[in-house]
Amino acid sequence: MTGADVVIVGGGLAGLEVARHLTGRRVRVVEAGPDAGPVHVNAAGGPVSPLQTWLEPGLDPYFWRPWQTARPPHYAGVAGLRRRLGGRSLYWQGVTLPIESWALGDWPQEIVRDLTGSFRGGPSLYDRVLADLDSWRGGYTPAGPKKITIGGYEFCRTPRAIRPAGVGWEAYSALNAGFRPDASLGSAVEQVLTSGGRAVGVRLAGGDRISCDTVVLAAGTVENARLAAGLSVPASPYPIVDKITQGFTVAVPPSAPLPPGGAYVWRGNASLRTNVLLNVDAGPAAVVINVGAMGEQLVDPAGVVRPPVVHPALGPDDVSLVAQQRSLLREIWCDLAGLLALEPVDLTFPDFATAERTLEMVLPDMHGPVPPRTPVTWSRAIGTEYHEAGTLAFGHLLGNGHDLQGVRGVHVAGPAAFPRSGAANPSLTTLALARRLAAVLTD
Numbered sequence: 001m002t003g004a005d006v007v008i009v010g011g012g013l014a015g016l017e018v019a020r021h022l023t024g025r026r027v028r029v030v031e032a033g034p035d036a037g038p039v040h041v042n043a044a045g046g047p048v049s050p051l052q053t054w055l056e057p058g059l060d061p062y063f064w065r066p067w068q069t070a071r072p073p074h075y076a077g078v079a080g081l082r083r084r085l086g087g088r089s090l091y092w093q094g095v096t097l098p099i100e101s102w103a104l105g106d107w108p109q110e111i112v113r114d115l116t117g118s119f120r121g122g123p124s125l126y127d128r129v130l131a132d133l134d135s136w137r138g139g140y141t142p143a144g145p146k147k148i149t150i151g152g153y154e155f156c157r158t159p160r161a162i163r164p165a166g167v168g169w170e171a172y173s174a175l176n177a178g179f180r181p182d183a184s185l186g187s188a189v190e191q192v193l194t195s196g197g198r199a200v201g202v203r204l205a206g207g208d209r210i211s212c213d214t215v216v217l218a219a220g221t222v223e224n225a226r227l228a229a230g231l232s233v234p235a236s237p238y239p240i241v242d243k244i245t246q247g248f249t250v251a252v253p254p255s256a257p258l259p260p261g262g263a264y265v266w267r268g269n270a271s272l273r274t275n276v277l278l279n280v281d282a283g284p285a286a287v288v289i290n291v292g293a294m295g296e297q298l299v300d301p302a303g304v305v306r307p308p309v310v311h312p313a314l315g316p317d318d319v320s321l322v323a324q325q326r327s328l329l330r331e332i333w334c335d336l337a338g339l340l341a342l343e344p345v346d347l348t349f350p351d352f353a354t355a356e357r358t359l360e361m362v363l364p365d366m367h368g369p370v371p372p373r374t375p376v377t378w379s380r381a382i383g384t385e386y387h388e389a390g391t392l393a394f395g396h397l398l399g400n401g402h403d404l405q406g407v408r409g410v411h412v413a414g415p416a417a418f419p420r421s422g423a424a425n426p427s428l429t430t431l432a433l434a435r436r437l438a439a440v441l442t443d
């Protein structure tokens, strides 16, 4: 049995960030996948395009779907982990929005203060991460104006941790920032080992063991729940949420009176727990405008993980959010159609519960040689937004030291720790909390 002080289970976005900021202790990252280099999929050239890597995961050698779902198409299809050092930090789009104050209201106040007010007498964790991402970007700013207005809606440029790289661009990863962890690769952690109510190590698939006094679960929201269930404390099931996402896409000729190319966001509020992301991209035959409403899924007693099976559920709050989002999207479409001088045809949405027509089905046609000339609506199955969160949350199963209740020496990193997700994408908060956990463990 080899040893370390701290074993981090999972070398993805969260795990690497904890390792990068943890000082003064012997840290070992245990990653189920191989080290396939630090190149982000949007920077890599090659026969498989980034869109295919995302939409046809069978073409991605690192796609590994651990999720067994009780209700496909939710948590099925494109949903799943990418097993390689770096995890999904080498796939994400770099959108860095903070969780909204209306959602943070349900988080422990001490953690909200550290995220948004001041951390240990200095700048807040959000400000520290954003400053470091700015310096990682090296002055790069995406093209396009800071704001655009469509009818009654003012969209701001979407904040993104991206910079030009390779054949395209890359989003931030600890790997492309130059960090190299001490790592055991290619073997999944099967079990956290305990003795006398505290962590003493981990057992890998194949039987090897690594001894340690601290284990950080950073294996993704679903897998973290499976590892916690192996400890029997706290007991399963674990709540799980993703996002409520739907929208419409329209392809228009480049000669149309277009909004400027780029990525923009309109931010909702406590009663309409939704952000609207608007992307204007040049395709081979047309300019593709994609408008997606991305909203907060609320915890519902029926939406749980009973490891290893995910039981997704649309609660009553989710159903009413689906309807609210549709009204909002119709209004935005009317304004956009006016701007583009298009017929404001009525938008008819697919059945959300069965994910009848998903973005994955719609996008390839839009980027194909003969895109449709009318708007096409879509929704996303729950779990396919990759924002799965909440299984081992602060205030429920996790103490303010990121410590799993009922067993000493086990901590949690990543969106699994979120009590509420808000409408924002999770990764800015994941990076901020990873620093907080690193500081707790350094102490």
Ligand SMILES: Cc1cc2nc3c(=O)[nH]c(=O)nc-3n(C[C@H](O)[C@H](O)[C@H](O)COP(=O)(O)OP(=O)(O)OC[C@H]3O[C@@H](n4cnc5c(N)ncnc54)[C@H](O)[C@@H]3O)c2cc1C
Residues within 6 Å of the ligand: 009, 010, 011, 012, 013, 014, 015, 030, 031, 032, 033, 054, 081, 082, 083, 084, 085, 086, 087, 088, 089, 091, 092, 093, 094, 095, 096, 187, 188, 189, 190, 218, 219, 220, 221, 223, 385, 386, 387, 413, 414, 415, 416, 425, 426, 427, 428, 430
């Ligand atoms: C295409 C795409 C676009 C996205 N865009 C955005 C965005 O713009 N903004 C945003 O905020 N978020 C975005 N996300 C979501 C974001 O990437 C995830 O929320 C984030 O990566 C989660 O971090 P994590 O560390 O929990 O999981 P991961 O990054 O998936 O890392 C988990 C790691 O654990 C490893 N692992 C799993 N089980 C074990 C085990 N038993 N033993 C050892 N290792 C294990 C996995 O192999 C993996 O490397 C996007 C995701 C995708 C796929």
